Amino acid sequence: MSLGTSEALQRFFAQFKREVLASVPPEQRGELQKQLEERESELLAAAADGAAPALFTDLIGLGKDGPPPFEKISKPFLVQDFDESVIPTQLHAAAELYFIYQHERMKVFQVAGVLLRLFHEGRMRIQRGPGARALYLLEKHYPLRYKPRDRQLAYRRAFNYGNIQAPPGAVIYRNFHRQFVSFVSALAQFFRDLTIAEVIRGSQVLNERPFASQATIQRLGTDLRWQLDRSTYGNIVALTVEVGEYLKTVLDALETPDIKRAFDANTKWDVIQMVSERYLGGSADLSQRSKMADAGRLLLNFVADNPFRTRDFRDFQSEVLPLGPVAEEWIAAYRMTPDGRSFRGVVPTLRKSLGLRTDVAAVL
Template sequence: MVTEREYQERLDRIQALREKVAQQLSGSLVSNPALAEELNGQIDALVDAATGADSGKAVPPDMGLASLVGLGPDAAQQLGQTRMSQGVAPYDDNVNSERIVAVGDLYYIYQHEMIGVFKVVQKLKQLFEAGSVRLSGGPGAYRLYQFDRRDVLRYTRKDRHDAYRRVLGYGRGRGSAQSRPNTDFHMLFAHFDNQVTLFWRDKRISDVIRTGALDPSFGSIAVVRRAGLDLRNNLKFTSFGHLNVLRVEVMQVLEECFRILGSQDVIDLFGADNAWDVVDEVLIRYFDERLQSSPRQRMAVTGREVLRWLAGPHIMETQRGEFEALLMNIAEPAEEWLTSAQAMSLARRTGTDRVLPWEQLGQSGVASQYAERSPLTVPPTMQPGGMPVPVYPQRNGKGTYRGGKAGWVPASTRRR
């Protein structure tokens, strides 16, 4: 049991130790800033060890209250003799890595869904069943038949979109089983990528101006760590449920889709060179869509790499040298994701903005297009029973409100 006097004396000794070391090594610390970080790390380790030893000691049944208020034979004569608590356990920032990896895979699947891979295979299946394309007994035709037979065993398109809404916040309506959508994910994800890119930009500048500079203004690891922890904590409670098995199944479906699209008879049918060319050709020919395959696919790959990095314990590293070495693994993926997202108006570079206030989550311009697709709520008086009504604003803010799921309807669809 640690008394109040022992607690105060220990803190004073620690401060005196730090001051003594700084005085004796002041010359070396100026020329070698990494030495100061190493010394502080060793002192912090000693403090943590002493605190852990105190926590393992026996605690009175009354938690020291009788001694504090002066009751019983063990009543304290002075305040310094009373028991001092070391505090509660810190907030647990550790997250099950499997769940964060599952979110990364779901993000990868979502981007391919937005490209239109599943839609292309469904269209190809319809054409095959209608006899509108010259496919008969080749490997692609047989795989299309198997794809159709297995369809009843898989998660449906609605199941996938509900999972996107619940875990990633993308789409409209409620998430799986009417759960609350995670509308903060994209803002936090874009913010973390921004902080990673800003860190390495500042690091490169510091290396040019001051070789080996460790000034916090030149790349703050604390800001990057805070952004990463905010994102991980956001995903901590949204990654439960059937996400793990769903992403395993849909990843298998995605692979099966590319086996179909990459079959020689399907490639020859569209005069393509590979499966991606088939995807683009079908999207242009049958859906008249603007192609976004290249930036979306790079967002899928780099976004999954960033989320996989967050699944590890790297974000908890406090030593600058180790943290920079680990963060280097996602320096280029974060830059590439941000560049691709910015090109598609899905994110913006925040410049010198280092903090994303909690009050602005869901309202920030970091992800303008996704924010427009997220439901807002109208005053409770607009629906009987006092329940909020989801509203889907028109991009230009123009249109007519029809209420309920219809939301704001563009002027071009109004009845004349």
């Protein structure tokens, strides 16, 4: 398709859309405009595919017909495919790795090691019950390939968490935590603004964009997708599968009645807390970390499945609205951990992530 034909088609479609939309009721314009834009893109792509490609020799006048008129030059149809240039499997593995990391911070793996040692040394009075068998099977299910150091390296590569030295040449997502906190804050702010808008307008039907920023969520989500895809290559997928199976085996073992009875516990979380306090120098933030693990995995899975190309506000709203409470849950839990005590709040975090002044955030 030549440059002149492309421009004529675009002008025609622009005039056609104005005439059609002018005769349509306002409540139907949004959906119809979306359909017309999709149809225009389809026509331009089809016309470009059927046209002969322009050769460089023709453009500079070395072809058999000499230099062509400018309007006759074939126009390429460029497609933006950056948002799809990631491997979803790696992104889902990053979500599972985040879930595993939070359990690492809860000392679940260390507790399992302590129980195995007590079981071998005869310092825990269990013998033929399901807990004893679970500990025996737990040792047989110990990861064959990915030991604690491999987990620490995976956390460092994907999230830049931990103090272990990264291997030379490995790609590290050094800015993960800042961007993830900003992304969660943007979702929470979007959810808050929708709630405020409903109160102000006195209705749950929102026909126009309220105060929240769709572009901020999409920009931060796209960055997370791209950087996580770059840093989770290699053994991350296999590691999350193997360690995830081991984590499930550990949690099932801690739920057995004779192990709980040995520590006078009601749940596996009581076992983790008591073993941590007795043998590991103190318990971790179990309540907060468990909520962060669940909410963080949901949010990262959303990032993995969403290319963030939706421009229609109503479609975007339907996608992100269920994640508003999830983002608030993560923030509420994060603020109660030692790592999150420096969290200044949703609005200051967003302003800083967008490069805006933070000294006026208190009045917003």
